[in-house]
Structure formats: structure tokens, C-alpha cells
Amino acid sequence: MNTTLQELTVKAPAGLPPHFDPERVGEIWRVPYQQRAAEAELWAKEQGIPPAEADRVRVGLLLIDVQNTFCIPGFELFVAGSGGLGAVEDNRRLCQFIYRNLACLTQIIATLDTHTAMQIFHPVFWVDAQGAHPEPATAISAADIRCGRWRVNPAMAANLTQGDLTRLQVYALHYAEQLEQGGKYPLIVWPYHSMLGGIGHALVPAVEEAIFFHGMARLSQPSLQLKGANPLTENYSVLSPEVLTGPEGDPIDEKNELLIHHLLQFDALIVAGQAKSHCVAWTVSDLLQEIQATDPSLAKKVYLLEDCTSPVVIPGVVDFSxxxxxxxxxxxxxxxxxxxxxxxxxxWPEFPRDPS
Known part of the structure; x- marks a missing residue:
């Protein structure tokens, strides 16, 4: 059997495009789109890389929350991992992976954690008896809410429940109880992060550039998936929020059924991003749940890039390794x-090959 172009490219990568600078992965800068578009078109021509529509084996790359807020040192929720520079080192390898495997990555799907200030996991949502807000990393249990240690900030009602504070307080207790009963992480108060319209919300420039370059080289439109904007629930997973219903069974949010279906259509799905202990783990867990309900054998098409993801580790505070x-x-x-x-x-084990 003749070796296919796709297989040749993977076995003998042409190297990295000259614009890629691994030393800048942890920095903020502007991507020169017009220049990169021209370079990507030339790169594809020189390397004989075909458009993605020609792929016999369709490979998706799911990048979870590769955003400045999680991946740039000094930003709100930088994922340092156990080594201190986890997300930066992960993204350096991730960019190299994308460039070296341009010819066999059919589409890149990138999720964007997306928040506003007045959400249930931000400090302003809660107050104690003195009216003080909880510090970031505070865990709020259902028991804390019942005893009044933490209560809903009355000012939130005007913004979220048309002034009905009692309704919001009942919901907050229900929410904490649902997390505990579902075996999920407890309600954690996070620092303000991934704020819609802010620089922390944007993709890391080096990764954004790699995604753009891939799209231009392969004529493949990347898919950007926003998650986390609902003020009444956390949304670690891009596929489903933490809580779907209110105290009376009323819908709060819904699963991303379209994305679930899209991801399961690939012959192979590769997953990377931040953080391994939270948004990556929860997204993959939800995907596995869908797979097991449909066809458990589909799990073998999912590949987890171990060296392109790190857990949340805050020395002296918490370690989710x-x-x-x-x-x-x-x-x-x-x-x-x-x-x-x-x-x-x-x-890689069981990685699908071009049938031609």
C-alpha cells in the first residue's frame, strides 16, 4: 500500500514555521494576521498540504480555555501547575504540536471561559454578617449558607432576579446542595477572571496565531465556543453547566448538544488546555458520559495531550493534582x-489511518 500524503507529513514533519518564537509564548502581543495569512498560504503550497476538506481521516483538536487569564504569568488564574510555569510550558508544546501536525488536523475548536462581574462564583455575589465579601479561593458549602456565614449580597437581586432577594437566596442554597449531591467540586469563590471584553478573556497570542495559521494553511474555519456567561451557575465544562435546573425543576441552562454532536463526528479527537483539574477534566467527563450513553467504544477515538495541560496548584492554599x-x-x-x-x-495507539 502506498504511503499517503497525510501519513508522510506526520512521520516526517517539515519543521516549524520561521515566525514561531517559543520564548514569546508567555507574553501578550498583537498577531499580524495579514502577514500570517500570506505565509500560511505559501507554507501550505511549499509543503504540499491539502485543504482540510480533502481529509479522509477527520481529526479535531479541542483546546480548552487557552486564554490569557489562565496562561499568562501574573494574570488572575494563571495555571502554574506543580512546576510553576505549567501553562506557559504546555502552550509552548501545544504550538509546536499544531505546526508540526498541520496536515492532519482537520479543525481546531477553542473554548473561551466568558464571565461578567455579578456571577455566583465571584466575590461580589456574597457577603458575611458584616457585609464583607469572601476572599478568592473561599469554599462556600450549603451548611455555610444555611447558618448565615455567607449570604447572597442583597444588591444582586436587582441585577439577577428582578429584585426578588428571597428567590435568589433560595436558589443559592439549592445550587450549593446540587453541587454536593452531584459529587462535584464545592462552590468556590474565584477572583474576577476571563471578563468579557477584557484582555484576560482573549486567547494567548502564540496559540491564537497557531490557530489562525492552521486555518489559513488548511482553509479550515476554527470554531470558537463561549461558555460560562450564565450568572447562576459555574460552567467548567464547555458541554454542560454545573447545574441545569432551579429549586422547582425550572431550567437554568442547557447542554451544548450541537457541540457534543460535532465532536463525536471526528474520527479522532485530541484534547488539550487548562486546567487539567477543572475545565479539561469536567469537559472530558461530560464527553465520556455522552459516549457511554451512546456507544462506549467511541471513547477510543479521544486522545488526551498529557503534556499540554496542568492542574490548579496554589502553593499553601490548594493543590488539585x-x-x-x-x-x-x-x-x-x-x-x-x-x-x-x-x-x-x-x-499513538489505535490512531485512525487514511483508508486509501
């Missing part, structure tokens, strides 16, 4: 693959 590892072990046990970006794709 064990939770992240437990989640990934569960995914592997279900049939998903734990792989590294530095290994050739065609050597």
Missing part, C-alpha cells in the same frame, strides 16, 4: 488514550 490524575486515570480506564504531543501521531 491528585484530582486531575484520578480523572485522567478514569478516562483511560474507559478507553481514552493518554498521549504526549512530542510523540508522532501515527505512533
Amino acid at each position: 491528585e484530582q486531575a490524575e484520578a480523572a485522567f486515570a478514569r478516562f483511560a480506564e474507559a478507553g481514552m488514550h493518554r498521549v504526549r504531543s512530542t510523540d508522532p501521531i501515527w505512533e
Whole structure:
């Protein structure tokens, strides 16, 4: 059987485009789109890279929350991981992975954590008996709400429930109870982050540039998926919010059914991003739940880039490394693959090949 162009490109990558500077992955800068578009078109021509529509094997790359707020040192929720520069090092490898595998990545899907100030997980939503807001990283349990240690800020009612404070207080207790009963993380007060319209909300420039370059080289429109704007629920997973219904069973939000269907149509789906212990783990968990309800054998088409994701670690405060590892072990046990970006794709276990 003749070796296909797709297989040749993966086995013998042409290298990295000259514009890529690994030392700038942890910095903020403007992507020169017009210049990169021309370079991508020339790169594809020189390397013989075909348009994505020609792919016999359709490969999706799902990038979860690769945003400045999580990936640039000094920003609100920088994911340092156990080594201190986790997200920066992850993104350096991620960019190299995208460039080296341009010819076999059919589409890139990037999620964007998207918030406004007055949401249930931000400090302004809560007050204590003295009217003070909780500090970031505070966990609020249902018991804390029942005893009045933390209560809904009365000013939130005018913004979220047409002035009905009692309704909002009842919902807040219901929300905390639902998290606990569902075996999810407790309600955590996060610092203001990924603020819609702010610089923290944007994709990391180096990764955004790689996504744009891929789209131009392969004539493949990337898909940007916003999540997290609902003020009444956290939304770690891009596929589903943490809580779907209110105290009376009334709908609060819904699953992203269109995205679930889209992701499961790929012959292989590669997952990377931040943070391994939270938005990555929860997204993959929701995807696995859908797979197991549909066809458990589909789990084998999912590949988790171990070296392009890190857990939340705040020294002296919290370390979610064990939770992240437990989640990934569960995914592997279900049939998903734990792989590294530095290994050739065609050597990954059960990776689909072009049938021609």
C-alpha cells in the first residue's frame, strides 16, 4: 500500500514555521494576521498540504480555555501547575504540536471561559454578617449558607432576579446542595477572571496565531465556543453547566448538544488546555458520559495531550493534582488514550489511518 500524503507529513514533519518564537509564548502581543495569512498560504503550497476538506481521516483538536487569564504569568488564574510555569510550558508544546501536525488536523475548536462581574462564583455575589465579601479561593458549602456565614449580597437581586432577594437566596442554597449531591467540586469563590471584553478573556497570542495559521494553511474555519456567561451557575465544562435546573425543576441552562454532536463526528479527537483539574477534566467527563450513553467504544477515538495541560496548584492554599490524575486515570480506564504531543501521531495507539 502506498504511503499517503497525510501519513508522510506526520512521520516526517517539515519543521516549524520561521515566525514561531517559543520564548514569546508567555507574553501578550498583537498577531499580524495579514502577514500570517500570506505565509500560511505559501507554507501550505511549499509543503504540499491539502485543504482540510480533502481529509479522509477527520481529526479535531479541542483546546480548552487557552486564554490569557489562565496562561499568562501574573494574570488572575494563571495555571502554574506543580512546576510553576505549567501553562506557559504546555502552550509552548501545544504550538509546536499544531505546526508540526498541520496536515492532519482537520479543525481546531477553542473554548473561551466568558464571565461578567455579578456571577455566583465571584466575590461580589456574597457577603458575611458584616457585609464583607469572601476572599478568592473561599469554599462556600450549603451548611455555610444555611447558618448565615455567607449570604447572597442583597444588591444582586436587582441585577439577577428582578429584585426578588428571597428567590435568589433560595436558589443559592439549592445550587450549593446540587453541587454536593452531584459529587462535584464545592462552590468556590474565584477572583474576577476571563471578563468579557477584557484582555484576560482573549486567547494567548502564540496559540491564537497557531490557530489562525492552521486555518489559513488548511482553509479550515476554527470554531470558537463561549461558555460560562450564565450568572447562576459555574460552567467548567464547555458541554454542560454545573447545574441545569432551579429549586422547582425550572431550567437554568442547557447542554451544548450541537457541540457534543460535532465532536463525536471526528474520527479522532485530541484534547488539550487548562486546567487539567477543572475545565479539561469536567469537559472530558461530560464527553465520556455522552459516549457511554451512546456507544462506549467511541471513547477510543479521544486522545488526551498529557503534556499540554496542568492542574490548579496554589502553593499553601490548594493543590488539585491528585484530582486531575484520578480523572485522567478514569478516562483511560474507559478507553481514552493518554498521549504526549512530542510523540508522532501515527505512533499513538489505535490512531485512525487514511483508508486509501
